[in-house]
Amino acid sequence: xxxxxxxxxxxxxxxxxxxxxxxxxxxxxxxxxxxxxxxxxxxxxxxxxxxxxxxxxxxxxxxxxxxxxxxxxxxxxxxxxxxxxxxxxxxxxxxxxxxxxxxxxxxxxxxxxxxxxxxxxxxxxxxxxxxxxxxxxx
Amino acid sequence: xxxxxxxxxxxxxxxxxxxxxxxxxxxxxxxxxxxxxxxxxxxxxxxxxxxxxxxxxxxxxxxxxxxxxxxxxxxxxxxxxxxxxxxxxxxxxxxxxxxxxxxxxxxxxxxxxxxxxxxxxxxxxxxxxxxxxxxxxxxxxxxxxxxxxxxxxxxxxxxxxxxxxxxxxxxxxxxxxxxxxxxxxxxxxxxxxxxxxxxxxxxxxxxxxxxxxxxxxxxxxxxxxxxxxxxxxxxxxxxxxxxxxxxxxxxxxxxxxxxxxxxxxxxxxxxxxxxxxxxxxxxxxxxxxxxxxxxxxxxxxxxxxxxxxxxxxxxxxxxxxxxxxxxxxxxxxxxxxxxxxxxxxxxxxxxxxxxxxxxxxxxxxxxxxxxxxxxxxxxxxxxxxxxxxxxxxxxxxxxxxxxxxxxxxxxxxxxxxxxxxxxxxxxxxxxxxxxxxxxxxxxxxxxxxxxxxxxxxxxxxxxxxxxxxxxxxxxxxxxxxxxxxxxxxxxxxxxxxxxxxxxxxxxxxxxxxxxxxxxxxxxxxxxxxxxxxxxxxxxxxxxxxxxxxxxxxxxxxxxxxxxxxxxxxxxxxxxxxxxxxxxxxxxxxxxxxxxxxxxxxxxxxxxxxxxxxxxxxxxxxxxxxxxxxxxxxxxxxxxxxxxxxxxxxxxxxxxxxxxxxxxxxxxxxxxxxxxxxxxxxxxxxxxxxxxxxxxxxxxxxxxxxxxxxxxxxxxxxxxxxxxxxxxxxxxxxxxxxxxxxxxxxxxxxxxxxxxxxxxxx
Numbered sequence: 039x040x041x042x043x044x045x046x047x048x049x050x051x052x053x054x055x056x057x058x059x060x061x062x063x064x065x066x067x068x069x070x071x072x073x074x075x076x077x078x079x080x081x082x083x084x085x086x087x088x089x090x091x092x093x094x095x096x097x098x099x100x101x102x103x104x105x106x107x108x109x110x111x112x113x114x115x116x117x118x119x120x121x122x123x124x125x126x127x128x129x130x131x132x133x134x135x136x137x138x139x140x141x142x143x144x145x146x147x148x149x150x151x152x153x154x155x156x157x158x159x160x161x162x163x164x165x166x167x168x169x170x171x172x173x174x175x176x
Numbered sequence: 177x178x179x180x181x182x183x184x185x186x187x188x189x190x191x192x193x194x195x196x197x198x199x200x201x202x203x204x205x206x207x208x209x210x211x212x213x214x215x216x217x218x219x220x221x222x223x224x225x226x227x228x229x230x231x232x233x234x235x236x237x238x239x240x241x242x243x244x245x246x247x248x249x250x251x252x253x254x255x256x257x258x259x260x261x262x263x264x265x266x267x268x269x270x271x272x273x274x275x276x277x278x279x280x281x282x283x284x285x286x287x288x289x290x291x292x293x294x295x296x297x298x299x300x301x302x303x304x305x306x307x308x309x310x311x312x313x314x315x316x317x318x319x320x321x322x323x324x325x326x327x328x329x330x331x332x333x334x335x336x337x338x339x340x341x342x343x344x345x346x347x348x349x350x351x352x353x354x355x356x357x358x359x360x361x362x363x364x365x366x367x368x369x370x371x372x373x374x375x376x377x378x379x380x381x382x383x384x385x386x387x388x389x390x391x392x393x394x395x396x397x398x399x400x401x402x403x404x405x406x407x408x409x410x411x412x413x414x415x416x417x418x419x420x421x422x423x424x425x426x427x428x429x430x431x432x433x434x435x436x437x438x439x440x441x442x443x444x445x446x447x448x449x450x451x452x453x454x455x456x457x458x459x460x461x462x463x464x465x466x467x468x469x470x471x472x473x474x475x476x477x478x479x480x481x482x483x484x485x486x487x488x489x490x491x492x493x494x495x496x497x498x499x500x501x502x503x504x505x506x507x508x509x510x511x512x513x514x515x516x517x518x519x520x521x522x523x524x525x526x527x528x529x530x531x532x533x534x535x536x537x538x539x540x541x542x543x544x545x546x547x548x549x550x551x552x553x554x555x556x557x558x559x560x561x562x563x564x565x566x567x568x569x570x571x572x573x574x575x576x577x578x579x580x581x582x583x584x585x586x587x588x589x590x591x592x593x594x595x596x597x598x599x600x601x602x603x604x605x606x607x608x609x610x611x612x613x614x615x616x617x618x619x620x621x622x623x624x625x626x627x628x629x630x631x632x633x634x635x636x637x638x639x640x641x642x643x644x645x646x647x648x649x650x651x652x653x654x655x656x657x658x659x660x661x662x663x664x665x666x667x668x669x670x671x672x673x674x675x676x677x678x679x680x681x682x683x684x685x686x687x688x689x690x691x692x693x694x695x696x697x698x699x700x701x702x703x704x705x706x707x708x709x710x711x712x713x714x715x716x717x718x719x720x721x722x723x724x725x726x727x728x729x730x731x732x733x734x735x736x737x738x739x740x741x742x743x744x745x746x747x748x749x750x751x752x753x754x755x756x757x758x759x760x761x762x763x764x765x766x767x768x769x770x771x772x773x774x775x776x777x778x779x780x781x782x783x784x785x786x787x788x789x790x791x792x793x794x795x796x797x798x799x800x801x802x803x804x805x806x807x808x809x810x811x812x813x814x815x816x817x818x819x820x821x822x823x824x825x826x827x828x829x830x831x832x833x834x835x836x837x838x839x840x841x842x843x844x845x846x847x848x849x850x851x852x853x854x855x856x857x858x859x860x861x862x863x864x865x866x867x868x869x870x871x872x873x874x875x876x877x878x879x880x881x882x883x884x885x886x887x888x889x890x891x892x893x894x895x896x897x898x899x900x901x902x903x904x905x906x907x908x909x910x911x912x913x914x915x916x917x918x919x920x921x922x923x924x925x926x927x928x929x930x931x932x933x934x935x936x937x
Contacts, residue, residue, distance in 0.1 A: 062818075070814035072899040078822035085829045105925075108918045115911055151907055152899070158914045162921040163826055169928040170833040 041090065048090035052099075055083030063156050064149075073152035077159025084160075085167055093171040104168060107161030115154030118147045209255035242296035242360060249495060250293035250424055253502045256628075257416040258286050260621030264510050265408035267617040268517060272406060278318060282412065285311035289417050293424055298347045298357045305343070305389070305425075308418050309336045315413060316405040325404035331709065332398045336388050339395070343385025343425075349378035350432070362432045369432060379433050382425070383442060390422025390476050393450040397709065399473055403465040407513030410465055415472045415505040420498070423479045427494070430483055440484050444577075447481025450474070452580050455587035459683075464512040464522040467595040468505065471548070471588050475501045478584070481577075482566065489569055493562035500547060500559040503629040507544035508596055510622040511537055515599055517618070524594050531600035536619050538600040543626035545596030549589045549680065550673055555632040557673070560585060564672045582676050589680020733853070740860045747863070751870075770810065777803045794831040798824055815898045 059080035066072030088096035243251070262282070269278050288307035295301035310333075317329030351357055353372045354365045362369070369375060386392075391399040402414050413419070426443065433439050451474050458470030475497070482494040514537050516522045519530060531538045547556035567577045777800050784796035801824035808817035902910050 066899045070818055070898075072815070072902065074902070075815070075818045075822055078819070078826060082822060082825050082829075085826060089829070104921075108921055112914065112918055115914060119907070119911075148900075148907070151910075152902075155902075155910065155914055158918060162917050165921045166830065166924050167826075167833065169925050170830065 044090040048087045052083050052087045055086070056080055059083065059156075063152060066152060073155030074159055077156040078163065080156070080160045081163035081167070084164055088167065088171060093168065097168060100164065104161045104165040107157050108165065109161075111154045111156065111158030111161055113154070114157065115151050118150035118154060206255070206259045209252065209259060240296040240300070240358060241294045243294060246424070246427055247293045249499065250420070251290060253420075253499065254286060254289050254293065254417050257412060257502055257506045257625070260506060260510065260625050261408045261412040264411075264513070264618050264621045265406075267615055268408055268513060269406065271517075272318070278315075278406070281311050281314045281318070282409070285315065285413060285418070289421070292421055296359050298351065298359065298362075301359075302340075302344055302347060305385075305421065306337075306340055308413075308421060309333060309340060309389075312336070312402075312413050312418055315409040316402045318406055318409065319404070322404070328398070328401040328404040332402050334713070335395055335398045335709070339385045339388025342381045342388075346378045346381025346383075346385060349374050349381065353378065359428060359432075366432055366435075370436060375433075375436075376438060379436075379438055382429060382433065383439075383446075386422035386425045387446060387480075388422070389425070390419050390480065391450075391473055392422070392446050392477060392480055393453055394708075396450060396454055396473050400461075400466050400469040403463070403469050407465070407509060407516065410469070411506050411509030411513070414469065415509055416502040419472065419476055420479075420502075423476060423483070423498070426480065426483050430486070434483075434486060440486050443480050443484030445484075447477045447479070447484050448577060448580050450477025451481060451584045452477075455584045455591070458587065458591050462524050464515065464524060464527075464595050464599075465509070467524065467591050468508055468512060471591045471595075472501075472505055474584050474588060475505070478563065478581070482563065485566055485570060487566060487569060489562065490566035493559065493566045496555070496562050497559040499632070500555040500629065503625050503632070504544040504547040504554075504556055507540060507622040507625045507629070508548065508592075510618070510625075511541045511544065512595065514618055514622075519599075524598060527599035529601065534600075536623070540619065540623045540626045541596050541600065543630055544622070545592045547626075547629045548592045548596065550585065550676060553630065555629045560673060560676070561670070578672070582672060582679060585676045586679025586683055589677055590683035593680065593684045737853075737856055740856060744859060744863050747867070770807075773803050773806055773810075790835050791832075794828060794835070797831070798828040801827065 059076045062071035062079060063073055063076035064071075066076065084096055084100065087099060262279075265278065265282070272278065285308060288304045288311060291304035292301055292308060295304060313329050313333040316332050317326050319325045350362065350369065353369050353374055354362055356362060356365070369378075372378075388395045399414060399419065403410055405414070430439075454470050454473035454477060458467055458474075461467045461470060479494055479498060479501075482490045482497070512522065514534070515527065515530065518534060518537075519527060521527060543554070547554035550557045550560035563581065564578065567574060567581055570577065780796040780799040780803070784793050784800070787793045787796065801820060805817045805820035805824065808814075808820060
């Protein structure tokens with residue numbers, strides 16, 4: 039079933055939802071939100087797009103295999119634990135660079151970690167959705 | 177750290193300069209080698225260098241490094257042989273696919289091996305220990321399209337990995353006794369450790385780890401099988417470095433665990449048995465690399481035995497022998513690779529007369545072979561002399577051991593004759609390819625090592641003399657002086673050396689006669705530990721299958737039943753005593769919308785369990801979830817609510833996707849099983865309700881809430897406590913969780929794709 043209204047709307051909604059998910063990610067440290075919810079919202083955005091336009095379109099839009107998102111997220115999260123080691127502190131000690139950036143709020147290794155979580159959650163969810171959906175096509 | 181980065185960068189370089197890669201790669205170990213040698217004056221002066229990077233100090237686990245005589249020697253061997261092997265492999269590996277991958281693995285290996293010998297912290301050492309095991313697995317199984325190499329790799333991994341587990345247990349016991357993770361902290365506590373009731377267990381476990389790694393009897397079988405690996409790997413890992421990790425550990429622990437009958441006698445016996453048995457096993461081998469592998473085993477046994485003897489002279493012999501062996505065995509392996517490369521065969525029965533075609537290779541091989549046989553001007557000779565002298569010095573057992581040593585060394589001479597010398601002489605046979613001299617890059621490494629062996633033999637004082645005292649004192653507690661010389665005059669020891677050579681010749685002659693008779697005959701399987709390994713593996717698989725049938729039968733319903741019942745039973749059995757009175761139900765002031773939401777939830781649950789259509793059930797489930805989310809909002813838990821909403825949304829989407837692929841909705845369950853499930857669900861519900869009531873009524877304030885609320889802003893720089901806990905205070909838990917999530921995604925992917933393939937067929 040193809041609904042032109044949903045398909046058109048989903049394009050704008052996708053953008054909006056993605057922005058919202060990033061917003062959730064960045065505000066997470068002070069207000070409700072965070073990488074996990076952000077990732078889920080972003081995944082939901084893609085899921086909406088996929089419902090409206092079909093799986094092939096959604097995969098084309100994403101361009102990369104969700105597996106890379108998973109790997110990148112994990113790598114990001116792990117590597118965010120390293121700078122403190124280089125700085126001579128315990129592993130995973132949070133380092134904050136600037137606690138008042140306008141756009142991101144606060145920048146530091148925990149934010150990097152949260153971003154890793156964001157990508158991983160997005161990747162995992164999309165991987166499952168896409169695998170299931172691809173099966174339906176065949 | 178740097179090492180890992182460099183090895184990760186290797187493939188990029190390789191792609192850019194495929195022709196000269198060996199020369200680029202060699203700069204790395206060479207650089208390390210020279211930077212280590214720059215420490216020589218300080219080590220020779222008896223200094224012990226230490227360096228610490230904090231890792232997990234709260235558990236006493238740090239990346240602390242220690243450079244004393246023992247680790248210095250190993251570090252030099254690792255980097256020097258590493259340089260030769262890297263250079264060699266740059267040319268040799270061209271014929272393999274994925275050569276760039278090879279350099280990643282071997283760089284990884286070299287780094288972890290260096291980490292292993294330099295670590296002062298037991299936990300860090302163990303991590304490096306396992307890393308060498310893993311990189312060795314990757315390297316043995318490098319030709320992963322061959323079944324034999326996959327099998328060998330698996331065997332090596334399982335044997336050394338099993339030993340690694342034993343070692344871990346042993347190290348934890350040691351920590352339990354001494355309360356420190358540092359080697360340097362263990363040394364002063366020797367008395368405490370040796371007198372502890374846990375000492376025998378710890379010792380046996382540590383020894384198990386070392387024996388498996390160093391392929392001591394009866395764990396020796398993995399090493400000859402590991403010869404499936406490309407030759408540079410055999411030269412590097414399986415003769416010069418990795419198999420010596422166990423020996424290193426024994427030498428390192430000698431301070432801490434040594435001096436008791438248990439330690440010394442076990443090492444002595446195991447070492448001697450390995451020394452003789454593996455040399456005997458080599459008797460009917462014809463493959464060049466396998467012959468060399470058995471001789472390596474024999475030498476490893478000798479080294480273990482010398483730690484077991486434990487006298488000053490023996491430790492000294494240990495070091496000389498160690499250095500000598502690394503020099504000549506590395507060379508011989510590389511030469512074997514060259515022969516294989518040039519002549520297309522490694523069968524000693526076929527090879528012959530290669531000397532004319534490859535004169536430089538022959539010269540290199542000769543030098544190394546003479547060193548291995550213990551012929552006079554080479555360093556191997558000094559090693560053997562010191563070995564005999566240290567055995568003669570012993571009070572008991574001396575006679576048997578000397579006989580064993582002479583026989584084993586005689587067999588080594590035989591192996592050398594067969595593997596190192598024979599291929600170059602005699603008449604040329606028909607070979608799979610026309611032999612030709614190896615390119616310079618493949619000659620330079622082994623030649624350098626061989627010449628070093630000669631120089632070290634001629635000028636022992638210069639190369640090792642001053643250092644040896646400090647080397648020995650890093651294994652034994654006290655300092656000592658002893659000069660090594662090439663020539664000790666005509667004495668008992670020299671006589672033994674000649675006897676050894678003579679024996680070797682005799683064995684060689686006997687081998688030619690006996691080999692046809694032995695051909696095709698099998699040793700009874702009971703006597704072969706490798707068949708024990710096969711049996712154990714098969715048994716383990718059977719147990720695993722049985723266990724899977726019982727526990728993992730694939731029925732989701734059973735899983736949930738088991739999990740719920742276990743949780744309830746455990747919790748009730750623990751809590752039953754502590755809470756006797758029924759909790760009083762707190763007075764509730766229920767608002768109107770709360771009642772509405774709860775009734776929505778109840779109605780949707782009713783719909784859910786009675787519905788005859790899947791879609792209806794899914795939607796009802798979604799409604800329950802969203803209502804729960806609203807409750808979270810009402811009770812001011814916006815984080816939970818957000819997450820619940822997102823999860824419920826995606827959950828419904830996933831359900832709908834899954835619905836497509838399910839068979840028609842029919843009622844599978846009988847009334848009885850439904851009643852049972854309902855009972856279980858009720859029990860769980862009541863249990864949870866009671867838990868909540870207890871939690872609310874009891875004084876369970878553990879101070880955590882106050883701590884996190886207070887510390888969140890100043891230390892975590894965030895006002896959202898939940899998130900600060902997730903990404904900062906408890907980040908390691910989150911890391912673990914997302915790793916599990918990633919693995920689960922891979923599992924889902926594999927399951928779906930595999931069933932799809934199965935279905936389409």
